[in-house]
Amino acid sequence: MITGGASGIGKLMGQIMAKKGATIIIWDIDEKKLKSAAKEIKDAGGNVITNKCDITDRKLVYRTAQKVKEKVGNVDILINNAGIVTGKPFWECTDEELQATMDVNTMGLFWTVKAFLPDMIEANSGHLVTISSAAGMVGATRLTDYNASKFAAFGFDESLRMEFRRRKMNIRTTIICPYFINTGMFKGVKTRFPRLLPILEEDVVARKIVKAIESNKARLIMPGLVYSSWIMRYLPVSVFDWISSFLGVSTAMDDFIGRENDVSPNGRQKLADGKAQASG
Numbered sequence: 001m002i003t004g005g006a007s008g009i010g011k012l013m014g015q016i017m018a019k020k021g022a023t024i025i026i027w028d029i030d031e032k033k034l035k036s037a038a039k040e041i042k043d044a045g046g047n048v049i050t051n052k053c054d055i056t057d058r059k060l061v062y063r064t065a066q067k068v069k070e071k072v073g074n075v076d077i078l079i080n081n082a083g084i085v086t087g088k089p090f091w092e093c094t095d096e097e098l099q100a101t102m103d104v105n106t107m108g109l110f111w112t113v114k115a116f117l118p119d120m121i122e123a124n125s126g127h128l129v130t131i132s133s134a135a136g137m138v139g140a141t142r143l144t145d146y147n148a149s150k151f152a153a154f155g156f157d158e159s160l161r162m163e164f165r166r167r168k169m170n171i172r173t174t175i176i177c178p179y180f181i182n183t184g185m186f187k188g189v190k191t192r193f194p195r196l197l198p199i200l201e202e203d204v205v206a207r208k209i210v211k212a213i214e215s216n217k218a219r220l221i222m223p224g225l226v227y228s229s230w231i232m233r234y235l236p237v238s239v240f241d242w243i244s245s246f247l248g249v250s251t252a253m254d255d256f257i258g259r260e261n262d263v264s265p266n267g268r269q270k271l272a273d274g275k276a277q278a279s280g
C-alpha cells in the first residue's frame with residue numbers, strides 16, 4: 001500500500017512491486033493521476049486498487065483503511081510516500097502552507113500507521129516504510145517547513161523501530177532518505193557537484209527502495225555522501241555550515257519551481273501566488 005502512489009517514485013515502486021506479484025493499493029488526492037497509474041499497472045498485468053484519499057483527513061484515512069481491509073485483508077507493507085514541499089523561505093510561507101506541509105509529511109504518517117499497525121501487531125508481521133529525505137538529516141535554505149516535517153518523519157521511524165525491537169515484535173521498518181530526485185517535485189533545483197551529490201534518477205531510486213524493503217534494510221540513504229552529514233556534526237557549527245554551503249546546500253533551491261499543476265494545498269497556493277504576480 002503506497003500513499004501518494006499516483007506519481008513520482010510512489011508510482012514507480014507500485015509498478016515494480018506489481019510485476020513481482022504484489023496487490024498494490026494506491027492512495028492519492030490526484031484523481032486523474034490515480035486513474036492513469038492504475039491503468040499502467042493493469043495494462044502490465046498487475047493487480048491494483050486505488051482510493052482517492054487525503055492522508056491529512058484523519059477520519060477519511062480510517063474509513064478508507066477499513067474499506068481496504070474489507071476488500072483485501074491485512075496490508076503487509078505500508079509505504080508512507082506522499083509528500084509536498086513549499087520551497088519558500090519560512091517568513092514567506094503562509095500559515096496554510098506551513099500547516100499543509102506538516103499535515104501531509106508528518107501527521108499523515110501518524111494517521112496511516114494508526115490505521116494499519118494494529119492488524120500488523122495482531123498478525124505479528126508487517127513492514128512500515130517511511131519516505132523521509134536527505135532533508136530529514138540536514139537543514140537547507142527554502143526548506144524550513146519541509147526540513148522540520150522530514151526530520152520528524154525520521155524520528156518517527158527510529159522510535160517505532162526501537163519500540164518493535166524492545167517488544168521483540170516482528171514488524172520491520174525502513175527509512176528512506178534520498179537527495180533530490182528528478183520526479184518534478186523539486187523542479188528547478190541545482191547541484192553544485194553532480195558527481196558527489198547527483199540529482200537522482202527516479203527509476204533508480206524506486207528500484208533501490210524496493211530492494212531495501214525486500215532485504216529488510218532498516219535505512220537507505222542516497223547518495224552515500226549524505227551519510228557524512230552525521231560525521232560533520234562532530235565539527236564546530238561554523239565549519240559544518242561552511243562545508244554545507246560549499247557543497248551547494250544553501251544554493252540548491254535558489255531556482256526552485258516545483259510541480260506545476262500540483263493539486264496539493266501547497267500547489268494550489270503556488271498557483272494562486274503565480275496568478276496574483278501575473279496580474280501585477
Ligand SMILES: NC(=O)c1ccc[n+]([C@@H]2O[C@H](COP(=O)([O-])OP(=O)(O)OC[C@H]3O[C@@H](n4cnc5c(N)ncnc54)[C@H](O)[C@@H]3O)[C@@H](O)[C@H]2O)c1
Binds near residue numbers: 055
Ligand atoms: N523528489 C525529490 O527530490 C525527493 C527527494 C527526497 C525525498 N522525497 C520524498 O519522496 C516522496 C515522493 O516524492 P516524489 O518526488 O515522487 O513526489 P510526487 O509529487 O511525484 O508524488 C507525491 C504524490 O503525493 C500525492 N499527495 C500529495 N498530498 C497528498 C495527500 N494529502 N494525500 C494523499 N496523497 C497526496 C501527490 O498527489 C503526488 O501524487 C515524498 O515524500 C517526498 O517528500 C522526494
